[in-house]
Amino acid sequence: MDIRPHVDAIAQHMAAILAVFRVPTSALFDANHEEIVRLEEVLNLKSAIDNATTYAADLAGAGQLVGSRRTVDFFIEKMGLSRRDALQRMRNAQLAFSMADPHSGNGREDDDHSPTLSSEKRTIITQELGRLCDKAAAEKERIYHESIHEAAERSPEDLRHWMRTRIRKANAHYPTDTDPFADIRKRRFMIQRPDADGGAYFSGYLPRAELAVMESLLAPSKRPGHLLGTAAKNDKRSLTQRRFDAFAQMIRQHSWTHTQRSGLASVVLSLTSEDVDDVTDATSLLHHRYATNTGVELSPLDVLRLGSAKYHYVVVHDADTGDPLHVGRAERLATPFQRIALLARDFCCTHPGCDQPATQCDAHHMESWFSGGPTDIENLTLLCRCHHMSNNDARNGAGNRGYADRDPDTGTIGYRPPPTHENPHPGLQVNTTVRASQSAKNRIRRRKRMTPSTRLRC
Numbered sequence: 114m115d116i117r118p119h120v121d122a123i124a125q126h127m128a129a130i131l132a133v134f135r136v137p138t139s140a141l142f143d144a145n146h147e148e149i150v151r152l153e154e155v156l157n158l159k160s161a162i163d164n165a166t167t168y169a170a171d172l173a174g175a176g177q178l179v180g181s182r183r184t185v186d187f188f189i190e191k192m193g194l195s196r197r198d199a200l201q202r203m204r205n206a207q208l209a210f211s212m213a214d215p216h217s218g219n220g221r222e223d224d225d226h227s228p229t230l231s232s233e234k235r236t237i238i239t240q241e242l243g244r245l246c247d248k249a250a251a252e253k254e255r256i257y258h259e260s261i262h263e264a265a266e267r268s269p270e271d272l273r274h275w276m277r278t279r280i281r282k283a284n285a286h287y288p289t290d291t292d293p294f295a296d297i298r299k300r301r302f303m304i305q306r307p308d309a310d311g312g313a314y315f316s317g318y319l320p321r322a323e324l325a326v327m328e329s330l331l332a333p334s335k336r337p338g339h340l341l342g343t344a345a346k347n348d349k350r351s352l353t354q355r356r357f358d359a360f361a362q363m364i365r366q367h368s369w370t371h372t373q374r375s376g377l378a379s380v381v382l383s384l385t386s387e388d389v390d391d392v393t394d395a396t397s398l399l400h401h402r403y404a405t406n407t408g409v410e411l412s413p414l415d416v417l418r419l420g421s422a423k424y425h426y427v428v429v430h431d432a433d434t435g436d437p438l439h440v441g442r443a444e445r446l447a448t449p450f451q452r453i454a455l456l457a458r459d460f461c462c463t464h465p466g467c468d469q470p471a472t473q474c475d476a477h478h479m480e481s482w483f484s485g486g487p488t489d490i491e492n493l494t495l496l497c498r499c500h501h502m503s504n505n506d507a508r509n510g511a512g513n514r515g516y517a518d519r520d521p522d523t524g525t526i527g528y529r530p531p532p533t534h535e536n537p538h539p540g541l542q543v544n545t546t547v548r549a550s551q552s553a554k555n556r557i558r559r560r561k562r563m564t565p566s567t568r569l570r571c
């Protein structure tokens with residue numbers, strides 16, 4: 114059972130691929146892009162191999178090869194891994210091999226079912242499972258296998274979001290073991306000593322409620338020209354400089370009562386009337402979470418803390434139809450009310466797999482405004498900067514780019530990919546990320562089974 118010939122073959126082939134790309138050109142990429150993607154998938158097998166070899170190294174007491182009693186030192190000294198990476202590799206392996214295989218029942222490993230899972234996703238699973246409280250440990254194995262299954266179809270960011278939601282749900286059964294005020298206890302604001310230029314670095318920790326307010330107040334500064342009164346193209350500030358200028362403006366204003374009420378710099382919650390009914394006791398007041406346009410999930414208590422500021426918006430949807438506000442105006446720019454309705458309906462970028470929160474998105478006209486598309490809630494959707502710029506407004510398949518579209522029968526909004534020879538009439542691909550599914554509209558639709566359960570296949 115010698116793996117040497119295999120390692121030799123890999124070394125030879127990797128060197129050959131590197132030689133092909135010694136002078137990288139676009140022609141080389143065009144000729145090989147499908148194989149480049151396949152290479153990434155093949156190399157993901159390395160993380161399954163890492164799990165197995167790391168587990169074996171631990172069984173063999175590999176530390177003694179470098180004069181240590183700890184296996185982790187073998188990886189640090191022989192492979193040049195950082196202590197952090199080496200420990201993470203050990204934790205990933207221990208988790209994978211401590212979980213029973215539901216199919217073979219041999220209690221050994223999961224990897225037959227997820228061999229090409231990247232190490233990034235494996236690490237996310239290990240890290241997030243670590244947040245499961247002790248009393249919920251009986252659920253660990255089930256959540257682990259669920260997350261391996263989910264990981265195959267979710268992006269790393271969405272997988273982390275999915276796991277946090279799943280583990281919070283499991284921990285919620287044992288409210289005494291989780292600290293609902295953990296975020297508030299971590300609140301901090303530090304300013305360092307002034308440096309030679311006279312300014313100072315600062316850092317800190319924002320609890321959920323303040324984080325939501327801060328994100329919503331800083332959101333308008335993502336646009337060049339914010340606060341300058343000048344054309345966007347003349348604004349040479351970086352994004353982080355614009356965010357600071359917006360922050361400085363807040364400090365200058367002193368009183369929150371002067372904050373603009375434009376509908377942009379506001380925290381919008383998307384609730385169903387049942388969400389409100391669900392809050393029946395002190396436990397749910399602390400542990401229930403509502404999704405918001407800022408990507409920060411707030412508890413009912415957080416909402417009450419925000420409520421004292423009076424100027425944020427809560428959109429409660431009709432529990433039967435799921436419809437938010439309907440406003441139709443013949444204006445190019447979405448009105449604040451339309452924007453609030455959009456935030457509540459779409460909740461994040463509607464491109465499949467994207468989980469950029471609403472505060473990072475533009476209101477996009479699906480039927481272009483220039484070709485007569487109305488500024489009507491039915492014709493608007495949220496797209497992040499990246500997907501807004503890639504949208505093919507002409508809908509002509511140019512550049513292999515598709516476009517945001519609305520299913521005329523179901524009202525579902527998604528992405529229509531460009532037609533191909535095999536598929537001249539591609540169907541709508543819907544965003545099924547955790548964040549997208551959190552909007553009240555989607556939860557109501559899901560409950561009523563108004564939309565078929567679609568999942569992005571890519």
Ligand SMILES: [Zn+2]
Nearest residue numbers: 462467497500
């Ligand atoms: Zn996006």
